[in-house]
Amino acid sequence: MNIARRWLLLAAACLGVAAGPVLAQTFPNRPIKLILPFPAGSATDGTARVIAEDLRKGLGQPIVIENQAGADGNIAAMTAKRAAPDGYTLFMSTNSAHAVNKTLYANLAFDPEKDFEPVAGLISIPLTLLVRKDFPASDVASFIAVAKARSASRPLSFGSGNTSSQIAAALLQSVAGVDITHVPYRGTPQALTDLVGGQIDALLVDPFSSMGFVQNGQLKVLAVTGKVRHPLLPDVPTMGEAGYKDVQVVTWAALFAPAGTNAAIVDRLNAEVAKSLSRPETKVAIQKMAMDPMPMTPSQLRSFVHAEIQRWGRLVELAGLPKK
Template sequence: MFDLLKVAAHGLFPRLLMGAAALLGATAAQAAYPERPVRVIVPFAAGGGADIVARLVFKGVGEQLGQSFIIDNRGGAGGIIGTDAVAKADPDGYTLLLGQSGPNAINPAVYSKLPYDARKDFAPITQLTSYPYVVAVKNKLPVANLRELIELAKREPGTLTLSTAGQGSSSHLAVELFTRQAGISVIPVPYKGAGPALLDVVGGVVDMTFGDAASASKQAEAGNVKALAVTGSRRSPLLPNVPTVQEAGLPGYEASAWHAVLAPSGTPQPVIQTLHAAIVKVLSDPQLKARLAQDGIETVGSQPADFQRALETEIDKWKKVVDEAGIKLE
């Protein structure tokens, strides 16, 4: 009793009550999240792969949390515009980013200046997906497997042409990593997108490409190209008989693209945890897995800390490739 009277005499008791009330109020507010629609910025145009993934995943998240998740497409500048908008948004959980390997891991390596810091300006929530590229060559190229392709490139250095989805794109850097590890030299031919890059391999205009699994597998099944390997750490379900680059003779090689969900740095942890739990539950749905598998995409659902470590590893990995290749974009 004496202690309580002493506390009250010093005016501490009212302050303790006020602090407890504030804490309870903050907890209640966070527990109610989300109380209004959440905006998910996709830094690419509608209809593309990132947009499709965002709409599939956040439809389910909205059902889980009983609130609307509105997809906001803000394409332009290789994903920089939309990504920067999230970096500068209020960290309240009501603006999220559909991240991708390009804007979040590769742009920091290829651009000398970015309006955002990919390591510090975002709170990781989870990696959604992972998907490989397919090493596809034109039918008339006299090779039957990846080892023969590497041997041909070594016999005729600087003569084989290889189309990419654009200078500094994810597929371009996957190519640069491949040529350095294989010790070969090719002529990169940048296109405005993976589709045109693959079509010119089908037409025999260029010798090969690193294409997306969905499109390249269809062309391979139709007999229009030869699929020699996939760039991921394991085989693609779309091409189960096609080995990985590692299996085909280049140990240690791995290059995969991915999607992820991030929030502005400083977003409260209870909000991050609520979103993470809902997203991971959606990713476990067999129907969603089957739908994404049609495009050669696998679901992941990592913990926030694990994704942050993976992201920083990716940034360092591609920075080394970019520096060695002398690639810079302004």
């Protein structure tokens, strides 16, 4: 390689290094699209809107939320993957699209690690085991007894609005040795409506989505799937306390950008998310929705996603779910 070419390559490299801080200083200069893989009205959608408002203030640009529910988050993931890696399209993904689906789908059209840049951790969420108000059980033991009694004739129907709730239900079915008929829904709101209406017998959802139904007596909470009892439901035992420690399912959401997004832009976005999650008002708003802040740096989120793919893969296999 001649000297002139060496100098050209060195100059290009220096320009690339210098471009990062400049991009971070000028970014953003137009609205940012935030793609969500769940329907409007869900608890995670509510949390996204709280954080998006903080980002709007911090970045000085509107955050346009686009709900693309369906296919366990794969539709939204593919839209985000195909977007330009310029920081103007972000993906609020969950453990479904970014961990579960790597094992659950035989031919996943995207790679959750290679096709996205980790930006920031957002929230973690346990699930609650719910039954309608007239269901003949008030705890997990009696629920399992009813399920076993009905297994031979008319199995219980268990709804799910996402893969996390489906996995939790399948785990309970496997561990308890009962037959359950799975009824899939495009999202949690529709599943809750059918549970209240008596079209299904049980459901596993985040605590906030069902709180109104529980408070007015339309639904009963039998257990939570977290490691510890939830502050909003202090009298409700964990699945571990109820004798089913393997049914421990904690879901999460995090922020990603298309692969190749400039590191300086990623760092700027991460800093704004960290500010949002540290604000007392935002913390209170998130906790009122029965979720917990889960701040992470991009490198921490990258390691977390890698570990979660392995963990949820084991849960999928333990639950015995067939490939899609």
